Amino acid sequence: MNFWNRRTVGFFNSRWLVFVSSMWLLSCAGIGYLFGSLSPIIKSSLGYNQKQIAGVGVAKNLGDSVGFLAGSLCEVLPTWAAIFIGALQNLFGYGWVWLIVTHRVPTPPIWAMCILIFIGTNGETYFNTAALVSCVQNFPKNRGPVVGILKGFAGLSGAILTQVYALINAPDKAALIFMVAVGPTMVGIGLMFVVRPVGGHRQVYASDGSSFTFIYSICLLLAAYLMGVMLLEDLINVSRWVVILFSLLLFMLLLLPVVVPLWLGCYLQLGSDVEESLLIQSQKDENDKATQSVDANEVILSEVEDEKPREVDLLPAVERQKRIAQLQARLFQAAADGAVRVKRRKGPRRGEDFTLSQALVKADFWLMWFSLLLGSGSGLTVIDNLGQMSQSLRYDNTHIFVSMISIWNFLGRIGGGYFSEIIIRDYAYPRPVALAVAQFIMAIGHFSVAMAWPGAMYISTLLIGLGYGAHWSIVPAAASELFGLKSFGALYNFLTVANPVGSLIFSGLIASTIYDYEAEKQAHMHHHHRGSSRSLEKVFLDALNLEDSLKCEGAICFFLTSVIMSGLCIVALFLSMILVYRTKIVYSNLYGKSHS
8 A cells, every 4th residue: 555655646746747737737828829719709799990909919919928927926926826826817817808708798998808818818927937937947957848848838729729619619609718718727727736846856867768759759649630630620521529539539649648657657667766866966976067167168268259369250160260279278278277367348248147137238139039029920910810811811710720820830849949959969050040941931921821822821821830939949049048047037038028019010000000901992892882772871871880890801901911021021030140140159169160
């Protein structure tokens, strides 16, 4: 009995159980990615025009991206309390929106709707922060895979929730809002005592590699399965029982990662306590040596940057490396003799730890911020307007594109982190070059929407989803490399503000204004052609209701907007390449010689 009690306690204290539970929590925390499905319901029920619904979308983006309060509270409150606050915000915000849309309560002003959407969406920032902080503390040696998988599930949640909604099969479209209000709240409350830092895991086990490989495989299988199911449901009129079967298989795939903590906690015999103690002590000694070596190297590399003549950068690659190596050798010898008397600049250098105020005066930080604003802001505009885009191009099922862009967003986050890691580890080339590639892919996607070719929405959701997702695995990693980890939370939260700012410009000002202009022009033309056969009174009544019935049809609705966003993605590409040029030496020093 004691054996099984010990195994049970070990299972519930397993860091892998926390990780898997965090995956489940974030699989319903990407509420913002469902706005493309929610916006047509809100717009038609409340009689909003495109500019008004775009304003609601901007409020959603602000709630999704502004996580300063969540980050601060997660530092002083236990994890379960932060998750509980997020669940209550989600229930209150979207629950009240559901009551408004179904006309169970009076319709408030537009600013009140924006506040409710902000509160509801901001709840997911608590889910994200609690999950990421807990898992990074539990897996300090595997931060890259952990963050990539968790952020990927947040991006995939739009497709998961859409399939769950298909299972409900409610005739009332407002039921989707009710599901968004209740579903994540129930999952958050159910897991709030499981997702937490469990501590005591500073060592690396031999089973970690195979465990992460297994979970990566499930992630790819889940994305492929959801893509196949969504396409099948869109192209073929499947029966109710088939939808139920698809949903059950989805739940099985989501539950499958729990095999890892079950296997490790109940069947796999780990090393003895003595072996673990020896391993911990050995790693502590290695870490101390590594830290001393890294500290010394950071000082030397910083001094090299100060001491090298400017003409060195103009030399051929072989000669430049030779001159820098000679200077490094002299500085290492001087450091060993205690004779380094080089004057240091005020403040840190790129690659060292910056505070937010120190980073804000650096050109590299603003290049990254504006590149993110143009790239991810244009992608978020497409995500928020997918419902109107697909309707204007006469696609019947708008949910399929919401699900597809969620899946491609998921794969973009995983792929962006994976390939950018190859670029820096194998070639010592700046990580932002992968960001430039992602922005070029997005530019093609926006241009495809503008041209409205047959199947353009399928191609554009693929390209824009991949590019948008890649931003959120490349930018945080590049920021940590260039500006350090000491104030990474503040730096990251400031960078994420670029997302709603871009959406405000592209969606709230450009896209909505052009859409309403074209819709009003079409409506006036329609009334002009039909006015001769209708009574004067009827035409007058229709004119009074014109603002409530504005709807644009055809490629013209988003043609100019898509062309503008395609051009701005090219501008973002150039900003990223400027950042690549400015940081090439930094990455070469951090990761070794370039192969170029």
